[in-house]
Amino acid sequence: MRDFEVIHVYLQTQANPCFTLLYNRYVSKVYAKCISILKNEELAHDATQEIFTKIFLNLSKFGEKAQFSTWIYSITYNFCIDYLRRNKKQGELFTDDIEKAPDPVDEVPDEALLQLEVDTLRKVLDEIPTPDRIILLMKYQDDMPIKDIAEILNKTESAVKMQIKRAKEKAHKVKEELMPAIN
Template sequence: MKDLKVIHSYLETQAAACFKVLYDRYVGRIYAKCISMLKDDALAQDATQEIFTKVFLNLSRFKEQSRFSTWVYSITYNYCIDYLRRKKKQKDLFSDDMEQAPDLAEEEVSDKIIFEIELDQLEQVLQEIPDSDRMVLLMKYQDRMSIKEIADIIGKTESAVKMKIKRAKAKAQETRQALFPQPIM
């Protein structure tokens, strides 16, 4: 059964079996996103359950303006980003150091930059860049989402998403150069 049919059936009958179909279909994907964002198994498991609670409580609000998977991904992304923001805010309360945003050049940053980073370096670079930058790069390159899908998920315009991706790539490049300086020949 397709997602929309399962959703309509659940909304009409409130049959737990229908929601279980959706749960079984998406639990792995949601957990994978949570673990990639939160970097902690216990947090990811808790987040997955919280996200399914949100999906369950808000299923009647799904307006079919996007695919169900995009709607669920949006809830997942927003939940994890909100968690990371709260965590950062708490950390900042105890820290006097405030980071300044880097002044990025207006030149286009090529996708080649991301693809040239070796896997072990890429993992370290992704750990060092801000969470929102990491997430937008993962959505674009790992999940192969379109600019429109990313815009729908993070609630920004397509041009804002393009700029965010551009800045995230620049930040990744800058971080790689700082972590792995190239020897001068």
């Protein structure tokens, strides 16, 4: 059954196997996202449980305007960012001034990031701010379209493009600082 069908059956019957099916489909993805944002296995485990509680309690609010996976990703992302904000582990996140920025012209080509070795890429991602790491992972690891990223972040597509451009520039700069001889 597709996600939409499982959700409809669950909402009509409250059958636990339906929610269990959705849980099993997405738990590893939610957990992986939590680890990539929170950088702590125990926190990621707790966050995953809380996120699925939110999903369970709000399943009737899923309006099928987007894919179910995008809806879950949005809940996961927002939960983790809210956690970071509450615990002040991160400075200012996602400034709104990029909403007003014009469409960017890429200066750092995608290939420059995609050709990094895995270990180097991990080091670079660990060194850039969390919001930049998250948006790059959305775009390049999760292969999310700009439109979906904009929906999740509640930003315009232009703002997302600018944020990706700036994140790529930061990642490239960190790579140059970490690996000066490779440049």
